[in-house]
Every structure is written in structure tokens, then in C-alpha cells.
Amino acid sequence: MKVNVEVTCTPEEARAFFGLPDIKPMQDRIMAEIEERLRSSLGAMNPETVFKTWLPASMQGVEQMQQIQQAFWSQLANIATGKKD
Template structure:
């Protein structure tokens, strides 16, 4: 024997029938707070600040390497021209 039972109701009606609480107002408040925090965080960060946060040490390293390279080539040019420093 096979019995099929079809119930046609909305999720809200099923929740009320089983006595479950409606969490939609709480979810809406939490999602609103999350959205507000996300927007304030995004407005506070500009691309330059993000880049400096991600790569501060490596950027300083690149600048130092450029200075060393310039000093090296200047010294090499002095040696080639016969100047002593």
C-alpha cells in the first residue's frame, strides 16, 4: 500500500504549523549591520593604502636596491674615468 500526501503551503505557513520561530527580522538586522560595516571599511581604504599595507617591506627593499644600484654604477663610472673617491 502506497500513500501520497501533497501539502501546498508557503515556508512561512509550514514554520508556523510546526511552531518554529520566524528569524527573518533578526536576519535582516544582522545583514544590514554587516552591509554597513563592509561599506564603511571599503570607504576607509583607498587602493594606495591597501597597496602600502600589503607590501611595505618589499617596497622599501626595492627602493634600497635602486639606491645601491645607483651607487654601484656611479662608483664604476668613477673608476672607469680614473677618479678616486
């Protein structure tokens, strides 16, 4: 014997039937607080800080790599010309 039962109800009705709490008010408060924190932190950031935050760490080292490269070529030129430091 096979019995099929089909129930049509809203999520609120299902929560009430199973005795689960309605957490929608708590979710709304948390989402409002998250939104407020995001807005305040974004408003406090200047474009340079935002750029550095979003820029991957590997890209932040490009300037340092350029300095190392310039020092290397400068040392190589000094060796080629016979200059001493």
C-alpha cells in the first residue's frame, strides 16, 4: 500500500506547524546593522585606501620589484664601467 500526502502551505505556516521560531525580525535587524557598518566604513575610506585594500598583495610589491630591478641594473652598470661603490 502506498499513500501520498500533499501539503500546500507557506514557509510561515510550516515553521508554525513544526514549532520553529520566526527569526525574520532578527534577520532584519542584523542586515540593517551590517548595511550601516558597510556604509560607515565605505564613507570613511579614501580612494587610496580602497585601492590598496582591493589590490592583491602581489601587485603591491610591484613598486618594490622595480626598485630592486633598478638597483640591480645600476650595480651591473657600475661593474661594467669599473666603478666601485
